[in-house]
Amino acid sequence: xxxxxxxxxxVAQLSTVWRAMVLDRDxxxxxxxxxxxxxxxxxxxxxxxxxxxxxxxxxxxxxxEKRLEQAAxxxxxxxQPGFLWLFEDLLxxxxxxALEEAAERAGxxxxxxxxxxxxxxxxxxxxxxxxxxxxxxxxxxxxxxxADINSRAYGxxxxxxxxxxxxxxxxxxxVYAYLALRDGAPVACAATVEAEGRLFxxxxxxxxxxxxxxxxxxxxxKALYEGARATGLTRATLHATVAGAPVYPRIxxxxxxxxxxxxxxx
Numbered sequence: 001x002x003x004x005x006x007x008x009x010x011v012a013q014l015s016t017v018w019r020a021m022v023l024d025r026d027x028x029x030x031x032x033x034x035x036x037x038x039x040x041x042x043x044x045x046x047x048x049x050x051x052x053x054x055x056x057x058x059x060x061x062x063x064x065e066k067r068l069e070q071a072a073x074x075x076x077x078x079x080q081p082g083f084l085w086l087f088e089d090l091l092x093x094x095x096x097x098a099l100e101e102a103a104e105r106a107g108x109x110x111x112x113x114x115x116x117x118x119x120x121x122x123x124x125x126x127x128x129x130x131x132x133x134x135x136x137x138x139x140x141x142x143x144x145x146x147a148d149i150n151s152r153a154y155g156x157x158x159x160x161x162x163x164x165x166x167x168x169x170x171x172x173x174x175v176y177a178y179l180a181l182r183d184g185a186p187v188a189c190a191a192t193v194e195a196e197g198r199l200f201x202x203x204x205x206x207x208x209x210x211x212x213x214x215x216x217x218x219x220x221x222k223a224l225y226e227g228a229r230a231t232g233l234t235r236a237t238l239h240a241t242v243a244g245a246p247v248y249p250r251i252x253x254x255x256x257x258x259x260x261x262x263x264x265x266x
Contacts, residue, residue, distance in 0.1 A: 006256030007089035010116035046164025050082020114259035121252030127221035192227035
């Protein structure tokens, strides 16, 4: 698979999964597909559910500038902050060179990097870890624990994470979401969801006090194992943060498009 094909797959996965996630959070969410721009914005306190991405292949510097300004204008119209997710491999060479200055002119501030990843890696063996047991998310108590681990891992207020997940029917019924428990206490979490013939890995996190013990990798393997067993799918995709990027290749994922996350300038 070429870098461009992988980037197109990655954008399509984001657009599909995030549409379901934000509509689950609020059926009035903004899920417009505009020319070159996909809006997936729940306008809730959980910033990851407020997303915009650029979708055109081969956008040049002029078109990039236009799309960044458009995305920033949409973000300014919302109550809650969120992120522009930008996949570098979709851009023409001149657009990549112009990206930093174009984002500055549009009023966007670079937030953090990411990496698209995918692999034909399923099925995988049932995971085991000597410290952990695994529990599928089926209750609001589970969802609260899942949200709190994400909030602590990504530096969000606890109420912001809970606003994104607690009360969700989708996460309790259709997402293969798992908590990793150590001595009965949740320490890590991961989930997979079916999307266009693939399993998409979403919201992997480990409590900051429990990191570097293999817990995130183990619970990600559990979510993949159970998702593949339920669906029969063999390909999986994800979007990795810097913290997760070294973990996923050990499972079988291959990095593809570099990603850039932007928020509005404060």
